[in-house]
Amino acid sequence: MKNKIPYGRQEVVQADIDAVTKVLRSDFLTQGDVVPQFEIAISDKCNARYGIAVNSATSALHIACLALGVQKGDEVWTSPNSFVASANCAIYCGANVDFVDIDLETYNISIKKLREKLASAAIIGKLPKVVIPVHFSGQSCDMFEIYQLSKQYGFKILEDASHGIGGSYMGKKIGSCEFSDITVFSFHPVKIITTGEGGMAVTNDENLNHSMRLFRSHGISSSKEEMFSRPNSEIWNYQQICLGFNYRMTDIQAALGLSQLNRIDEIVKTRNALAEKYNDMFSSLNIVTPKIELSCHSSFHLYVIQLCFEKIKATQREIFDRLHKAGIMVNLHYIPIYLQPYYSSLGFNRGYCENAEYYYSRTLSIPIYPGLTQAQQTRVIDEITKAIK
Numbered sequence: 001m002k003n004k005i006p007y008g009r010q011e012v013v014q015a016d017i018d019a020v021t022k023v024l025r026s027d028f029l030t031q032g033d034v035v036p037q038f039e040i041a042i043s044d045k046c047n048a049r050y051g052i053a054v055n056s057a058t059s060a061l062h063i064a065c066l067a068l069g070v071q072k073g074d075e076v077w078t079s080p081n082s083f084v085a086s087a088n089c090a091i092y093c094g095a096n097v098d099f100v101d102i103d104l105e106t107y108n109i110s111i112k113k114l115r116e117k118l119a120s121a122a123i124i125g126k127l128p129k130v131v132i133p134v135h136f137s138g139q140s141c142d143m144f145e146i147y148q149l150s151k152q153y154g155f156k157i158l159e160d161a162s163h164g165i166g167g168s169y170m171g172k173k174i175g176s177c178e179f180s181d182i183t184v185f186s187f188h189p190v191k192i193i194t195t196g197e198g199g200m201a202v203t204n205d206e207n208l209n210h211s212m213r214l215f216r217s218h219g220i221s222s223s224k225e226e227m228f229s230r231p232n233s234e235i236w237n238y239q240q241i242c243l244g245f246n247y248r249m250t251d252i253q254a255a256l257g258l259s260q261l262n263r264i265d266e267i268v269k270t271r272n273a274l275a276e277k278y279n280d281m282f283s284s285l286n287i288v289t290p291k292i293e294l295s296c297h298s299s300f301h302l303y304v305i306q307l308c309f310e311k312i313k314a315t316q317r318e319i320f321d322r323l324h325k326a327g328i329m330v331n332l333h334y335i336p337i338y339l340q341p342y343y344s345s346l347g348f349n350r351g352y353c354e355n356a357e358y359y360y361s362r363t364l365s366i367p368i369y370p371g372l373t374q375a376q377q378t379r380v381i382d383e384i385t386k387a388i389k
């Protein structure tokens, strides 16, 4: 049996291990000064004013929704072609989730569909409070257009850039929040850089920053201005002023993230080089390769191939099975969120977003990560060529 090649994998080097070890030998495993260092480093890297480190992107999405005031009865819209967390965060706040179908070239939210859906929602008075565009595979959505629509219809924008750190849009880093209120990153091991589990919200808004920090840590404040009803002369004084959570990142994780961040440009470059090689090798096969808009530089978290079943005899399942048998652990990103049993139970049916379903029935995510060797990539290409014959 040949070695298995996963679709994604972290890259941990000696410098990462040394950085983590240093924290393990220090006084503070959590609530030390490495987390703030990591927050500053990430926000600097993507040109945002504030960074709030948390224990996952899911937590970041949750506190972002809370800070944006999402509550019971509100509408929140996102892409069906995403991980369930992009939608769950709104449900945590008691809101209703709805889905905007995708564009079949970029696999991101379709601006045309968004525009149409907003126009109809305006008529029935069900406009969203927040729209969560997802930068699928590391390519930014058309944020300028979404921003224009947000001004017209009065919604907030929360970018789910779990795939997207290291990418850019119109020459601006993803995370600069030029066209949004908050952007969220994930540091899960399959993502661009990792902290094991971890995430971060970035924003340019001081109030959102403050409010997300409160929600991250139990809703507890120790700032004089916020405390009431007890003498604030007591130096140990702190007060819980709202209902928050323990979503904190540890300094152990932050040390790993900081060390990984040193290599992010190199990592994104390697991912792009791997993508280019795939583009070249697949150009003569019955495969549609990812389309990257001129305004975008993708971090290539995922490399998705679309199989032209009009010309291929095998089914998607057969190709998936053949590749897995050959040790090429391709994956499928994503099952449209609303087809998950939980979302079906909320009333969503098959056919709701036809592009997302069409996409889902024709694509596979194939291995792409910094440690993928040339020999392994050649093996992936050979096996895919064979599997679709």
Ligand SMILES: *Cc1c(COP(=O)(O)O)cnc(C)c1O
Pocket: 055, 056, 057, 058, 059, 082, 083, 085, 086, 134, 160, 162, 163, 185, 186, 187, 188, 197, 198, 199
């Ligand atoms: C991975 C991912 C998340 C969740 O990230 P965690 O850090 O695992 O919580 C959310 N949204 C998208 C699009 C993701 O890919």
